[in-house]
Amino acid sequence: MDFKHKLINWYSTNKRPLPWRETNNPYHIWLSEIILQQTQVKQGLPYYEAFINKYPTIYDLAKASETAVLKLWQGLGYYSRARNLHTTAKHIVNNLEGEFPDNYKDLLQLKGVGDYTASAIASFAFNEVAAVVDGNVYRVLSRYFGIETAINSTKGIKEFKTLATTLIDKENPATYNQAIMEFGALQCKPKNPNCSTCPLQISCVAFQKKKVDALPVKQKKTKITTKYFNFLVYIDNNHNTLFEKRDTKGIWQNLYQFPLIESNKSLNSEEFHLMDLDNSFLKVNSVDYSLYNETDIVHKLSHQHLYTKFWVIMVEELPIDAIPIESLIKYPTPVLISDFIEVFKF
DNA sequence: AAAGCGGGGGG
DNA sequence: CCCCCAGCTTT
Numbered sequence: 508m509d510f511k512h513k514l515i516n517w518y519s520t521n522k523r524p525l526p527w528r529e530t531n532n533p534y535h536i537w538l539s540e541i542i543l544q545q546t547q548v549k550q551g552l553p554y555y556e557a558f559i560n561k562y563p564t565i566y567d568l569a570k571a572s573e574t575a576v577l578k579l580w581q582g583l584g585y586y587s588r589a590r591n592l593h594t595t596a597k598h599i600v601n602n603l604e605g606e607f608p609d610n611y612k613d614l615l616q617l618k619g620v621g622d623y624t625a626s627a628i629a630s631f632a633f634n635e636v637a638a639v640v641d642g643n644v645y646r647v648l649s650r651y652f653g654i655e656t657a658i659n660s661t662k663g664i665k666e667f668k669t670l671a672t673t674l675i676d677k678e679n680p681a682t683y684n685q686a687i688m689e690f691g692a693l694q695c696k697p698k699n700p701n702c703s704t705c706p707l708q709i710s711c712v713a714f715q716k717k718k719v720d721a722l723p724v725k726q727k728k729t730k731i732t733t734k735y736f737n738f739l740v741y742i743d744n745n746h747n748t749l750f751e752k753r754d755t756k757g758i759w760q761n762l763y764q765f766p767l768i769e770s771n772k773s774l775n776s777e778e779f780h781l782m783d784l785d786n787s788f789l790k791v792n793s794v795d796y797s798l799y800n801e802t803d804i805v806h807k808l809s810h811q812h813l814y815t816k817f818w819v820i821m822v823e824e825l826p827i828d829a830i831p832i833e834s835l836i837k838y839p840t841p842v843l844i845s846d847f848i849e850v851f852k853f
Numbered sequence: 854a855a856a857g858c859g860g861g862g863g864g
Numbered sequence: 865c866c867c868c869c870a871g872c873t874t875t
Contacts, residue, residue: 543870550861550869584859587873621872641870661854688870697868698864728867729856756874758858808859842860 510651511676511683513706518686521693523548526555528685533607533632534565537595540624541588548692554583565607568593569600577761577839586762591619611637622668630680638671639684640664643691648674649723650695653712657726729810735773736815738765738844740799742853743822747829750838758808763838765817773803773814796820799851806843817847 508516522528525548527539538558542551557579562568568576573593580589595617599607608614610633614625622640629635638644645658648667656663676683694701702714713719741749749766753759774782776798799817806813832853840848 540870545859545869545871547861547869582860584861585871587858588871591872619872623871627870639870642868643870684870692870725867727855756857760858806860810857 510674514686514690515676515679515682517706518689522689531632533628535559536632537628540627541592541619544588545585546583565596565605566600568596573761574839581839581845582842586760588619590761594618609633611635630684634681636675636677636680638675639688640668640671641688643688644671645723646697647687647691647695650713650719651707651711653716653718655724658723659725731810731812733812733814735770736813737768737770737774738817740765740817740819741822741825742819743825743829746832747825748832749825749829750835759841763840764844779818815843
């Protein structure tokens, strides 16, 4: 048996039952693929169910507000996926008469859809012979063929895509694509792969050369920057607070937060008192305020560490755009903020 | 070619 | 602590 048939054979007895494998609906498949970008199945599954329930068709998603879509996406991260998801839904409904593009080339034009996702939708929904190359595929192929080209280099990306294209089962592209990814996720895992029970062991170059742990090769790592965030949690006599939309580019775009002041170091109460707060609503030194957390709450993103303090500021009355504290939960927020709202006793 | 973008989980 | 996850877009 050759490579592709061994994989498909393994898949037939080891696959997990997943909802997006039970459908040919391109909308459902697209939704699942966007959710699963850089996200493990376990983490994405409940979000998939929630989106299918709230937005059963692409028309439902298209007519939703971006805020509502972001709210349902809250906690999943990489929020540009949600914004692009919504943009693409509107595009398909408004410009393509609700008809999903049905081939790799056209799918690739959609916002938020790259080579992997276009290949996945084309094969799963339309049975097109388009090879997927995700993190699992990189790992399986680099190990099995002993390829040491960095998977995140331009050369590596081309090399692996070409190889994947030669390997795909042209009779069963969808099943083959599912099989190699599932194999990478369950058998040929990043750490402690199950080589002893692997059906490909005998012909696996990495196993024979004892290089399984060294593959795949990946170049460089992202360097992490540290930032210091001070959130201003205003509370007035009417039980209102200030909440604002992050409208700038960068992290958490279009999500909501308490007014934020960034500092170049972690501030104690005295330093905060002295800070020039001209950009905030009130002069802090003229009001009653307290520090919620003495030690910084450290929120770690993939390339930023956020050292955070929440300053609670009592005032008599906030401006007209203040919102009732009870309505905070309606807004999409970063996990850092939603965690605070959940724990803080307003 | 490199950087930016989340949050959770494994070892 | 580090790495990885059904990657894509922008610079």
